[in-house]
Amino acid sequence: MRTFIICFLLAFFISCNNSQNVETAQSKGVSKHSNSFNSSVQSAMDSYHQLTEAFVNWDSIGIIRTSGELERRLDSINFFGFRPEKITVPVDTLNLAKKDLKAMALNKNITDKRHDLNSLTQHLYAFLETVQYDDKKIYLQECPMAFNDTESGIWLSETKDIRNPYLGLHHPKYGKAMIDCGDTKTTIDFTSAKNKTK
Numbered sequence: 613m614r615t616f617i618i619c620f621l622l623a624f625f626i627s628c629n630n631s632q633n634v635e636t637a638q639s640k641g642v643s644k645h646s647n648s649f650n651s652s653v654q655s656a657m658d659s660y661h662q663l664t665e666a667f668v669n670w671d672s673i674g675i676i677r678t679s680g681e682l683e684r685r686l687d688s689i690n691f692f693g694f695r696p697e698k699i700t701v702p703v704d705t706l707n708l709a710k711k712d713l714k715a716m717a718l719n720k721n722i723t724d725k726r727h728d729l730n731s732l733t734q735h736l737y738a739f740l741e742t743v744q745y746d747d748k749k750i751y752l753q754e755c756p757m758a759f760n761d762t763e764s765g766i767w768l769s770e771t772k773d774i775r776n777p778y779l780g781l782h783h784p785k786y787g788k789a790m791i792d793c794g795d796t797k798t799t800i801d802f803t804s805a806k807n808k809t810k
Contacts, residue, residue: 643746646693650747653740656685657750657770660736664767667729667777668791675725676717683713694743702742709735726758726778730765737768737800746802755779755794772796 643650659682666674686706691699709732716728737752751769758765758778765778779790 645743645746646690648690648692649694650745652685652688652690653743653745654747656682656689657768659685660768661770664729664769664777665775667726668775668780670722670780670782672722672725675722679713679716683710686710686713702739705735705739705742709739723759726765729767729777730758733766733768737766740768740800744802745800749803750800751796752798752800753794754797757790757793766797 659678663675663678663682666678686709689706691702712728712732712735716725716732719725719728733752740750748770751772752766753769753774754764754766755776755778756764767777769775774792774794776791776793779786779793781788781791783790
């Protein structure tokens with residue numbers, strides 16, 4: 613009986629200590645997502661930013677190489693911690709993003725590749741919004757003259773600074789004069805909601 617009481621008291625104190633640790637972690641704004649999910653999303657976003665930088669530099673070879681890398685990283689996003697019914701829509705959106713990347717690699721014309729970038733960005737934005745990615749702020753930025761000087765194009769950035777992947781540094785008409793053309797349209801920011809549960 614004494615052994616039972618000791619075991620009970622130990623379990624009680626361990627449980628209390630774990631509760632305090634969870635509360636402490638939540639008060640510090642810990643993500644509601646698993647580390648494996650956040651790190652796999654960040655890895656994909658790192659490739660995405662390399663891709664937009666390849667567009668900035670009018671680097672067709674770099675675009676093809678990085679689009680393949682991004683596709684592989686999207687395939688590797690780890691949904692550990694998500695309930696099964698919460699995965700279907702994000703996975704479908706990622707599949708659309710991967711189709712954009714396949715088209716981007718196949719298209720010869722850089723303007724067509726930029727249309728694929730615009731579509732890819734729409735799908736990645738939808739993915740990040742759907743899963744309520746809360747590891748950091750992501751800025752959705754827009755160039756009002758991305759196509760034919762009249763149609764807009766969007767991209768994602770981790771900073772407010774504008775580096776326009778649609779006009780870039782080597783535009784045949786503008787050169788590098790329009791590299792900072794555009795502005796932040798909206799922000800994906802679930803960082804203040806980290807304490808909420810899925």
